Amino acid sequence: MFLSVFFGVLFWVATLVLVLGIAYKVFIYWKVPAPLKIPTTPAPLTKRGVWVRMFKEVTLFYSLFRSNKLLWVLGILFHYALALIILRHVRYFQENVWLVIDIVQPFGKYAGFLMVIALIGLLLRRILIDRVRYITAPSDRAMLGLLILIGISGLTMKFVSHTDILMVKTFFIGLRTFSFHPLPADPFLIVHLTLVATLMLIFPISKLMHAPGIFFSPTRNQVDNPREKRHLSRWAKKLETQDKLYLHELDK
Amino acid sequence: MADYEIPTVTGEDGIVDVPSLEKGSMGHLHGPWISKPDFQKELGFPTDFEMPAGVENYGDSNTLVENWKERALDKMDDLRHRYRSLQVFLDICVKCGACTDKCHYYIGTKDPKNMPVARQDLLRKVYRRYFTFAGKFFGKIGHPEFVGATELTEDVVKDWYNYYHQCSQCRRCSVFCPYGIDTAEISMAAREILDHIGMGQKYCTEIMGKVHKIGNNLGLPEAALADTLEGLEEDIYDDTGVLVELPLDKKGSDILLITPSADFFAEPHVDGLMGYAKVFHELGLDFTLSSYASEGANFGMFIGSYENMRRLALRIRKAAIDLGVKRIVFGECGHAWRVAYSFLNTLAGPWDFLDQNYPIPQHVLEITEPALAAGKLNIDKSANDDMVVTFHDSCNIARGSRIGSYEGGQFEVPRNVIKAVCNNYVDMPKDTIHDATFCCGGGGGILTDDLMEVRVKGAQPRMEALKHVTEHHGVTHMAAICAICKSQFTKVIPYYGFTMDQIVSVHQLVSSAIILTGQLSEDEIDDMEFDYDEAKERLIASREVVAEESK
Numbered sequence: 001m002f003l004s005v006f007f008g009v010l011f012w013v014a015t016l017v018l019v020l021g022i023a024y025k026v027f028i029y030w031k032v033p034a035p036l037k038i039p040t041t042p043a044p045l046t047k048r049g050v051w052v053r054m055f056k057e058v059t060l061f062y063s064l065f066r067s068n069k070l071l072w073v074l075g076i077l078f079h080y081a082l083a084l085i086i087l088r089h090v091r092y093f094q095e096n097v098w099l100v101i102d103i104v105q106p107f108g109k110y111a112g113f114l115m116v117i118a119l120i121g122l123l124l125r126r127i128l129i130d131r132v133r134y135i136t137a138p139s140d141r142a143m144l145g146l147l148i149l150i151g152i153s154g155l156t157m158k159f160v161s162h163t164d165i166l167m168v169k170t171f172f173i174g175l176r177t178f179s180f181h182p183l184p185a186d187p188f189l190i191v192h193l194t195l196v197a198t199l200m201l202i203f204p205i206s207k208l209m210h211a212p213g214i215f216f217s218p219t220r221n222q223v224d225n226p227r228e229k230r231h232l233s234r235w236a237k238k239l240e241t242q243d244k245l246y247l248h249e250l251d252k
Numbered sequence: 253m254a255d256y257e258i259p260t261v262t263g264e265d266g267i268v269d270v271p272s273l274e275k276g277s278m279g280h281l282h283g284p285w286i287s288k289p290d291f292q293k294e295l296g297f298p299t300d301f302e303m304p305a306g307v308e309n310y311g312d313s314n315t316l317v318e319n320w321k322e323r324a325l326d327k328m329d330d331l332r333h334r335y336r337s338l339q340v341f342l343d344i345c346v347k348c349g350a351c352t353d354k355c356h357y358y359i360g361t362k363d364p365k366n367m368p369v370a371r372q373d374l375l376r377k378v379y380r381r382y383f384t385f386a387g388k389f390f391g392k393i394g395h396p397e398f399v400g401a402t403e404l405t406e407d408v409v410k411d412w413y414n415y416y417h418q419c420s421q422c423r424r425c426s427v428f429c430p431y432g433i434d435t436a437e438i439s440m441a442a443r444e445i446l447d448h449i450g451m452g453q454k455y456c457t458e459i460m461g462k463v464h465k466i467g468n469n470l471g472l473p474e475a476a477l478a479d480t481l482e483g484l485e486e487d488i489y490d491d492t493g494v495l496v497e498l499p500l501d502k503k504g505s506d507i508l509l510i511t512p513s514a515d516f517f518a519e520p521h522v523d524g525l526m527g528y529a530k531v532f533h534e535l536g537l538d539f540t541l542s543s544y545a546s547e548g549a550n551f552g553m554f555i556g557s558y559e560n561m562r563r564l565a566l567r568i569r570k571a572a573i574d575l576g577v578k579r580i581v582f583g584e585c586g587h588a589w590r591v592a593y594s595f596l597n598t599l600a601g602p603w604d605f606l607d608q609n610y611p612i613p614q615h616v617l618e619i620t621e622p623a624l625a626a627g628k629l630n631i632d633k634s635a636n637d638d639m640v641v642t643f644h645d646s647c648n649i650a651r652g653s654r655i656g657s658y659e660g661g662q663f664e665v666p667r668n669v670i671k672a673v674c675n676n677y678v679d680m681p682k683d684t685i686h687d688a689t690f691c692c693g694g695g696g697g698i699l700t701d702d703l704m705e706v707r708v709k710g711a712q713p714r715m716e717a718l719k720h721v722t723e724h725h726g727v728t729h730m731a732a733i734c735a736i737c738k739s740q741f742t743k744v745i746p747y748y749g750f751t752m753d754q755i756v757s758v759h760q761l762v763s764s765a766i767i768l769t770g771q772l773s774e775d776e777i778d779d780m781e782f783d784y785d786e787a788k789e790r791l792i793a794s795r796e797v798v799a800e801e802s803k
Contacts, residue, residue, distance in 0.1 A: 029340055032332070032333055037594045037598065038434065038437070040652075042659045042660040063429060063432065064430040067429075075348070132352065135347050137398065137399060202386075206386065214432075216336060217337075217340055217431050219432035226598065227611050232598055
């Protein structure tokens with residue numbers, strides 16, 4: 001029972017931190033003005049074009065493809081495998097599992113291996129390539145280590161030492177109504193869940209914010225139309241309306 | 253020639269191999285000369301600091317402003333709340349390393365702090381320490397480095413000053429970053445912070461002061477400018493027998509031509525200016541230069557100061573209003589064009605008093621290219637047959653703006669013009685042109701003699717590409733459409749075994765090939781009835797007659 005209350009509270013906290021933390025960060029990105037038009041050109045001339053550009057970046061990692069083929073392969077492999085794995089895990093939160101989640105199951109199962117392989121590749125890059133080693137902080141390696149351990153503990157439960165997943169499912173569905181059902185006292189499960197909760201907790205305060213952040217990147221999300229449409233930020237407008245040259249001259 | 257090793261170029265495939273790290277290889281430098289309080293004052297920056305005794309003292313706390321640490325952090329906090337780019341870019345870099353081999357300064361110097369992400373990290377580390385939960389937490393327990401954070405110390409400030417002046421804000425890294433993180437934005441913010449703690453860069457601030465006092469970066473006063481323009485008219489007259497005017501402050505002209513002041517006397521820039529004048533003359537376009545706004549370049553961008561960039565841009569607005577023009581056209585200048593194309597409407601708009609049928613502002617190539625395509629200019633391509641030309645895409649035009657009406661026009665329009673006036677054109681290798689172009693090594697406020705080592709080494713990737721096409725395709729000349737590129741290359745290419753005159757302006761090629769209406773042959777020029785002064789007097793007199801009659 002201790003286990004289930006502990007993890008119950010932990011996952012509630014982690015979920016709140018994840019959701020509210022990201023929401024807060026996104027709110028800041030949205031609120032801070034972009035005073036100048038700085039798309040990296042050539043850039044789309046229309047809003048629709050910007051959507052296409054962003055779609056290419058988010059789904060195909062287009063800029064990365066131009067930049068570094070090895071990293072692109074590892075990055076695509078990791079992110080798509082992770083996406084499949086997350087979709088596969090949705091079934092633990094649904095009483096009636098959606099069809100698409102059902103379809104994903106066998107793919108998600110083996111995606112775990114691809115994810116771990118890709119992550120090990122990413123970690124090796126950080127160790128073996130001198131330029132990447134130089135820019136790597138301990139936390140960068142720790143984050144890859146965290147993901148690798150999540151993957152390995154998950155794969156172990158699937159392929160080596162089965163855990164009672166029905167019990168796990170009952171536990172998580174119960175959490176929605178604050179009822180704490182028991183969890184299997186399986187060491188792999190405990191490791192797995194602890195690390196996942198950790199990942200959720202650090203998401204909003206770490207570089208993992210690149211996921212929502214890219215949508216706010218002015219070099220990628222701006223339309224190339226500065227001659228046609230005047231772009232003026234709130235703070236810059238004050239200089240005009242008060243006819244001042246410097247911000248420190250503005251009336252408070 | 254220098255007390256440092258000049259990189260060697262082989263010309264093999266035109267691409268410099270990615271070097272291994274040489275830590276601290278540029279650490280012996282101390283950044284550019286410091287800006288004195290007088291210059292800082294003119295631009296609205298704090299002045300309560302002592303000038304350092306020598307470069308080795310740059311960044312010492314006794315030469316910084318009082319409470320420099322607090323004030324640096326305050327400025328950083330201010331900027332991240334005013335620039336989404338800064339806030340987002342500081343947060344979302346995952347240190348993937350995609351950018352690490354993309355910077356010409358890294359390739360040329362091998363110093364790891366010149367890798368874009370490492371350059372950003374000089375600032376990001378401090379941001380993380382003081383403005384993020386992770387940095388504050390691990391800072392408190394004494395291990396900020398675990399999350400890539402660091403205390404703000406004098407050494408950090410010294411690194412800022414040194415390495416943020418080894419960035420030409422060319423944006424090549426932003427092309428290859430999966431999130432579009434643009435180191436230029438970080439460099440600009442860093443320079444703005446430095447300006448607020450008594451560590452401005454003399455080259456930029458002194459020049460901006462000249463614009464405020466005199467109207468251009470070179471400090472060329474009105475009378476000297478008028479003289480220079482007359483000299484150019486005379487050159488064209490003596491060369492062609494045609495009086496092509498370069499009017500100054502001519503009220504009621506249709507077009508205000510804004511061009512970098514280097515165009516008034518530097519080589520090969522000035523040949524480009526004569527080229528624009530000839531094109532305007534042939535097309536019957538009525539233009540004028542302005543002595544008040546006799547500068548296209550806007551160094552406010554280099555130091556990341558919106559306020560100063562705007563102040564400079566407002567000169568163009570005032571000149572346009574005072575002269576009563578209908579259009580604004582910019583000459584060949586990369587950074588000027590980025591500020592003009594991308595920012596002018598923001599900084600100095602709205603331009604509702606100009607003729608809305610033309611782009612505002614317009615690039616001179618947007619006039620020349622369609623005119624050539626429509627056959628409105630009489631061209632003798634063989635005039636350029638002594639050259640095999642290649643084209644250097646200037647970074648701020650390639651990645652920070654556009655020329656023409658379609659995406660990527662900035663690559664096609666200048667090439668179309670060159671091909672329309674030259675028989676021999678060859679591109680440099682694919683990874684060194686278009687939006688993957690390498691900076692000349694002198695952009696973004698680096699074009700100063702106190703940064704010569706940075707400039708020479710930073711030019712290596714472009715020099716390698718040029719060497720390749722000279723050896724394999726017989727290229728003799730490289731054309732550019734940026735005053736900084738032209739100045740930087742003419743100064744730096746001798747280090748790599750080329751000669752200064754191998755750099756040409758695009759409109760210089762146009763100027764050579766264009767045959768003006770009524771142009772005389774060499775023999776006819778020798779027998780001309782009037783010299784330039786007489787011809788000009790007659791022109792003015794004839795205009796006065798017309799003006800009298802119309803009354």
